[in-house]
Amino acid sequence: xxxxxQRLNAEYGLNLSDEEIEVIAKQAEAGQRLFQxxxxxxxxxxxxxxxxxPAERQ
Amino acid sequence: xxxxxxxxxxxAGLAAEISNREISPVEVTGLFLERIEQVNPTLNAxxxxxxxxxxxxxxxxxxxxxxxxxxxxxxxxxxxxxxxxATKGVRTTAGSKILANWIPDFDATVVTKLKEAGAVILGKTxxxxxxxxxxxxxxxxxxxxxxxxxxxxxGGSSGxxxxxxxxxxCLGSVGTDSAQSVRNPASMCGVVGLKATYGRIxxxxxxxxxxxxxCNHTGLLTRNVExxxxxxxxxxxxxxxxxxxxxRPVAKYTESIxxxxxxxxVGILRGYFEEVMTREVRDIFYAAMxxxxxxxxxxxxVTTPHMDLIPAVKVCTSRVENASAHDRNLRARxxxxxxxxxxxxxAALLVPASAYIMAQRVRRIICDEFHELLRKVQILxxxxxxxxxxxxxxxxxxxxxxxxxKIRRQDERGGTDSLTxxxxxxxxxxxxxxxxxxxxxxxxxxxxxxxxxxxEELIFSVAHAYEQATDWHKRRPPxxxx
Numbered sequence: 001x002x003x004x005x006q007r008l009n010a011e012y013g014l015n016l017s018d019e020e021i022e023v024i025a026k027q028a029e030a031g032q033r034l035f036q037x038x039x040x041x042x043x044x045x046x047x048x049x050x051x052x053x054p055a056e057r058q
Numbered sequence: 059x060x061x062x063x064x065x066x067x068x069x070a071g072l073a074a075e076i077s078n079r080e081i082s083p084v085e086v087t088g089l090f091l092e093r094i095e096q097v098n099p100t101l102n103a104x105x106x107x108x109x110x111x112x113x114x115x116x117x118x119x120x121x122x123x124x125x126x127x128x129x130x131x132x133x134x135x136x137x138x139x140x141x142x143x144a145t146k147g148v149r150t151t152a153g154s155k156i157l158a159n160w161i162p163d164f165d166a167t168v169v170t171k172l173k174e175a176g177a178v179i180l181g182k183t184x185x186x187x188x189x190x191x192x193x194x195x196x197x198x199x200x201x202x203x204x205x206x207x208x209x210x211x212x213g214g215s216s217g218x219x220x221x222x223x224x225x226x227x228c229l230g231s232v233g234t235d236s237a238q239s240v241r242n243p244a245s246m247c248g249v250v251g252l253k254a255t256y257g258r259i260x261x262x263x264x265x266x267x268x269x270x271x272x273c274n275h276t277g278l279l280t281r282n283v284e285x286x287x288x289x290x291x292x293x294x295x296x297x298x299x300x301x302x303x304x305x306r307p308v309a310k311y312t313e314s315i316x317x318x319x320x321x322x323x324v325g326i327l328r329g330y331f332e333e334v335m336t337r338e339v340r341d342i343f344y345a346a347m348x349x350x351x352x353x354x355x356x357x358x359x360v361t362t363p364h365m366d367l368i369p370a371v372k373v374c375t376s377r378v379e380n381a382s383a384h385d386r387n388l389r390a391r392x393x394x395x396x397x398x399x400x401x402x403x404x405a406a407l408l409v410p411a412s413a414y415i416m417a418q419r420v421r422r423i424i425c426d427e428f429h430e431l432l433r434k435v436q437i438l439x440x441x442x443x444x445x446x447x448x449x450x451x452x453x454x455x456x457x458x459x460x461x462x463x464k465i466r467r468q469d470e471r472g473g474t475d476s477l478t479x480x481x482x483x484x485x486x487x488x489x490x491x492x493x494x495x496x497x498x499x500x501x502x503x504x505x506x507x508x509x510x511x512x513x514e515e516l517i518f519s520v521a522h523a524y525e526q527a528t529d530w531h532k533r534r535p536p537x538x539x540x
Contacts, residue, residue: 004408012389020401027405030470031377034370035413038420041367048418049425050272 001025001032059085061093064226065534069285072229073131079123083134087116087178090136094180094227097537100208102200103221105141106149107181112136115178122176131288133176138228140216141182142189143276144263145169152265153185153215155198155394156387166263167297168232168276175292180228183218187399189234189268190380191215191468192242192475193453197396201450204246205535206501210447213243213475215268216279220247223279225537230289231279234261236269236376237472238443238479240277241491245442245504248493248533250521252286253277255511256486257304259290260297267383270376271302273483282531283492283522287311290514306512314518320354322520325435327508329365331477335444336461342495342503343441346524350439353523360435362427365481367420369471372480374417376472377406421484428485432510437520438487442504443475446497479506488514492521493530502530 002025009016016024059081075081091109098104119134139145142152144162146169151157165173172179184202186194194202194217202217204210205225212221216233220243223231233240235253244251259276268274278293280286290311297303326347332340347357381388384403392400431438448458448467458467458474467474482489489508497503507524509516525531 001408005404008404008407012392014388014392014404020397024401024404027401027470028408031373031405031409032413034470035374035409035417037367037370038374038413038416041364041416041420041423043416043419043423046419046422048415049422050418 001029004028059089061089064089064093067229068281069131069135069229069288072135073133076123076134077128083116083119083178084113086134087112087136090180090228097225097227100203101205101221101225102202103183103218103225103227104138104181105151105184105199105218108148108179112178112180119176119178129176130292132172132292135177135230136180136228137172137177138180138183138219138222138231139169140185140219140231140233142185142234142265142268143169143232144265145179145182148182150182150265151199152268153187153189153196153199156391157265158198164263167260167299168293169263171293172232183216183222183231185218186215187396189215189236189239190399190402192238192473194218194243195450195453204447204501205537206248207447207499210449210501211246211453213246213447215239216277217243219279220244220249220251223247223249223281224535226534229281230285232293233277233279234264234269234274235277235483236274237372237483238476239269240279241442241479241489241504241506242475244279244491246447246502248502248530248535249279249281250283250286250531251277251279251491252290253482253489254290254294254514255304255488257302258294258488258512258514260300260303262297262299267380270379272379273372273376283518283525284312284315286490287315287518309515311514311518314515315522317519319520319523322355322437323435324350324355324357324437324439325360325431326357327438327440327481328359328361330369331444334460334465334474334477335441336446338446338497339441339444339503343505346494346505347439349524349527350520353527355520358435360431362424362431364420364424364427368424368481368484369477371417371421371424372484373470373472374409374413375421377402378409378414381406425485428487429510436509436516438508440506441478442491442506444478446499446503447501482508487511488517490517490521492525494528495530
């Protein structure tokens with residue numbers, strides 16, 4: 001994840017310190033662990049709930 | 059009328075007196091502005107006070123009413139607006155350094171509607187930086203203090219709005235709620251906070267990046283349930299400028315007030331959030347449920363199979379949608395964010411698209427399960443926040459005490475204070491926070507009353523019945539204005 005933050009740092013011209021890169025990488029990793037639980041759900045046949053759906057607005 | 063009388067005012071009560079010309083909007087506005095001058099330096103509820111505009115609007119209202127052109131129950135009523143909602147000609151900061159000098163050339167639709175209804179706008183209220191948090195400890199505009207205890211937070215992100223309503227610095231406020239941001243501060247400051255159904259109130263003019271597109275709602279804060287009904291009637295409705303607004307007729311919400319609630323089935327929502335709920339909050343909430351039972355409602359406990367996944371869906375959705383709105387500023391002005399806010403947005407840029415889509419697929423399952431719940435019960439209830447109002451210093455240190463257990467105030471699931479509120483941001487169901495008691499710290503506790511999409515009328519009936527059976531909403535914070 002640190003590599004990804006470093007790439008972001010370069011692409012966005014952020015001038016992040018090593019310490020800042022570390023903090024952001026840890027935060028992103030924690031998020032990934034949380035989101036991993038979503039991939040364990042059986043979503044066969046389930047379409048995403050998008051608020052642009054007319055049905056969502058009725 | 060004097061400054062002390064402001065504590066007992068409500069929108070409905072004042073509207074009657076204004077329409078009868080017993081009270082002048084100019085006099086009322088003057089008293090509120092005087093009180094803001096006295097109290098705001100301590101509370102920091104307002105970041106901008108628009109005294110001249112307010113006086114001019116009040117004079118106009120007075121003239122119109124004198125000439126028989128009474129516009130309705132918001133005519134001449136003093137309001138505030140959260141500072142992430144665009145106001146033409148008035149600085150709109152979103153609690154950020156980046157927008158510190160932004161003066162919009164348009165009004166948000168809700169502001170236009172308030173003005174059309176004749177409301178008097180007193181100013182703009184403080185919020186968490188970019189509305190991304192629940193404390194209103196703002197590094198650029200200062201901390202908003204809780205009127206019940208100045209050492210404690212006002213909640214957030216609409217902390218300034220809730221503090222202003224509680225401390226009689228306005229009678230109503232318009233905020234936004236993407237995770238908790240109207241209901242949480244309403245609970246912590248002892249006022250009523252409504253997040254209506256997704257799309258019920260236009261979001262046109264809410265600053266992009268102050269709430270995820272698909273989770274954010276314009277919300278209302280007032281002192282009692284009837285006042286909220288009056289404001290919702292004025293502000294709800296389809297807006298051609300907001301493609302996500304709902305094309306549904308606006309009900310006469312005030313007609314729900316006083317309707318029988320006997321036989322309604324209430325489901326106490328159980329789930330993951332109980333791990334951050336203190337015994338004190340639980341006891342106060344269950345006492346409120348007993349009151350609902352005494353009013354003739356049937357109570358049962360309910361949950362859904364995928365309840366535990368709500369934080370993952372919410373955080374993934376919010377981060378990705380919010381980060382997209384901040385992309386340009388992150389490239390050009392990343393140092394103008396506070397480090398925690400900037401870091402959160404940067405981490406969000408690394409969330410894979412597949413995770414976002416998966417979150418929306420799971421979200422549909424969760425929404426279907428909530429619809430299924432509504433076949434068993436008509437109302438859902440749970441505490442608004444799981445614990446009593448924390449001290450500012452605790453929030454700054456990042457730790458909370460939950461019955462002797464030290465827990466982080468913020469973890470990968472977001473703010474612990476938001477965990478009870480987010481089910482209704484993920485589903486878009488309407489939810490209202492009403493005061494339901496006081497903690498031993500003498501600060502307010504709130505409970506949420508929720509229902510299915512566009513079932514606000516049911517919420518108003520239940521919340522009002524509860525309010526009439528209790529007196530929590532009549533209590534006012536001990537603010538010295540002598």
